[in-house]
Amino acid sequence: MEIDGIVSAIVIGVVIGVLGRLVVPGRQRIGVVWTILVGIVAALVGSWVASAFDVADTDGVDWVEWLIQIGLAAVGVAALDRSRSRPGR
Template sequence: MPDGILGWILIGLVAGILGKLIMPGKDPGGIIVTILIGIAGALLAGFVAPSIGVDLSSTLSSYIAATIGAVVLLALYRLVMARRVR
């Protein structure tokens, strides 16, 4: 598990890029917003996963949790932005 918020931000950068690869397409905000969403997803995963009993003691599990968080937030972002554009 990364040490502190800086570690989760660094993992979030990777998770944002992985999220973009998992969910390709034209996003309203582009790659920068996707990376920021990845950071937010990583921070969210860092706080939520332990509270629901998910062990993030290994680096791999931290990256997986952060990527899942990024994909979830990216999907929510696309839903919200698609409704705003209409």
């Protein structure tokens, strides 16, 4: 992966992470860095899932791929928030 691919993955990760965080109701107790990391992972896994179901690389905006990525980011944000907010930690 070249530098422009890494930069674009970070930018897309930020967008996906923030959108995923907006989908989850309530206040999340995770930081910006965790949000970005969850977003990057969700973007990569979501692209793979969309390719597996042959809904990636369509004409125009890939809405289904974006929805998969945002959904995965929301699940990741909620799971990370839940793991960090356990009693006794």
